[in-house]
Amino acid sequence: MADTETARTRAGWMDMLRGLAVLLVALFHIQYPVAERVPGTPDALLRFGEAMQPFRMPLLFFLSGLLLPRSLAKPLKTYTAGKLRGLVWPFALWTAIVVVCFEVLWTDDDPLRLFTDVPAMLMGWQHMWFLSVLIVCYAVAPLTRFLPSWALPVPLAIAATFIVSDGSWAEYGQKVLWYGAFFFVGAAVSRYLHTWQRLHPALPSAMLAFTVVWGYIAAHDRELRTAMGFSTFLISLVGVLGVLWLAPRIPRIRFLEWAGRGSIVVYLVNLTAITVAFESIDALGITDARAVVTILCIAGLALPLAMVPLGRTVLFTWPAPPAPAPARSGDTVNPRRTPR
Numbered sequence: 001m002a003d004t005e006t007a008r009t010r011a012g013w014m015d016m017l018r019g020l021a022v023l024l025v026a027l028f029h030i031q032y033p034v035a036e037r038v039p040g041t042p043d044a045l046l047r048f049g050e051a052m053q054p055f056r057m058p059l060l061f062f063l064s065g066l067l068l069p070r071s072l073a074k075p076l077k078t079y080t081a082g083k084l085r086g087l088v089w090p091f092a093l094w095t096a097i098v099v100v101c102f103e104v105l106w107t108d109d110d111p112l113r114l115f116t117d118v119p120a121m122l123m124g125w126q127h128m129w130f131l132s133v134l135i136v137c138y139a140v141a142p143l144t145r146f147l148p149s150w151a152l153p154v155p156l157a158i159a160a161t162f163i164v165s166d167g168s169w170a171e172y173g174q175k176v177l178w179y180g181a182f183f184f185v186g187a188a189v190s191r192y193l194h195t196w197q198r199l200h201p202a203l204p205s206a207m208l209a210f211t212v213v214w215g216y217i218a219a220h221d222r223e224l225r226t227a228m229g230f231s232t233f234l235i236s237l238v239g240v241l242g243v244l245w246l247a248p249r250i251p252r253i254r255f256l257e258w259a260g261r262g263s264i265v266v267y268l269v270n271l272t273a274i275t276v277a278f279e280s281i282d283a284l285g286i287t288d289a290r291a292v293v294t295i296l297c298i299a300g301l302a303l304p305l306a307m308v309p310l311g312r313t314v315l316f317t318w319p320a321p322p323a324p325a326p327a328r329s330g331d332t333v334n335p336r337r338t339p340r
Helices: 002-037 043-052 056-066 068-072 074-103 118-123 125-146 153-161 168-197 202-219 222-226 230-249 254-261 263-284 289-306 308-312
Strands: none
Touching: 002 043, 002 056, 002 230, 002 254, 002 263, 043 202, 043 222, 043 263, 056 068, 056 125, 056 230, 068 074, 068 125, 068 168, 068 202, 074 125, 074 263, 118 125, 118 168, 125 168, 125 263, 153 168, 153 230, 168 230, 202 222, 202 230, 254 263, 254 308, 263 289, 263 308, 289 308
């Protein structure tokens, strides 16, 4: 009973952190359109979103990695089928939705340009890169049955440092390596999670203080908050681990837990809806500041959250096959018995 309660508590704060991270991503996507269309937008709004940039996505990958050992405990066939239904399917479907929406919005001399850019779609067009990189991480993850998870993050982060090309495949490879490092750190830490969260407050508190200071500095220096190298990996990891220690000590926020359970819905719908809303604002000539902010907030927050209950539908996951009904005692066949 105690183990069940511990598992529920762990799932609760993990959902809460996931919900917090994905809502910070949604707000970040809203802030630039607002700043572009609303004169006098407070600079603090932009700085806050930029201060969170070194930690939002690393936290999402880290949390996915925390659940990896439980996923890999399943048979390989079950593991693969689950990732195909829960990741590959929504990635393929929403890539098509995004391409269709943006192709209509951004009509130019080559109306089929987006449809024919297959490499861009595979790497994750626009915000779809998150699912694309996560799919690669899960595809590689079964190797950790033979190679321990803790052996991967440092080489991955170091390798990301040495990618300097500006080509699209090089940039994608850097994302896979850098964010993959957080994914496999999460998998490695999962075994020691309870020990870490029971640590004396001195070290985690110092880590959290450093995170606040670094966030402030990074908000004023684009290079510091966007560079993907070994040093920035370590800095972001300090923040992620500090938040991980703090999470069980924060009062439960049911709304964030609920948003976290539907994080894939919020993430996929958010930027797509914002882009449509932004282009509509331009097309309709809407200039009133309150109207612009209202439309963008509805598109970027209200609509994605309203769609969270659809998270188990075919829009976001391919339905699992029904489990076979248990055989009734009267249906049991005795193979030694010769039918008459």
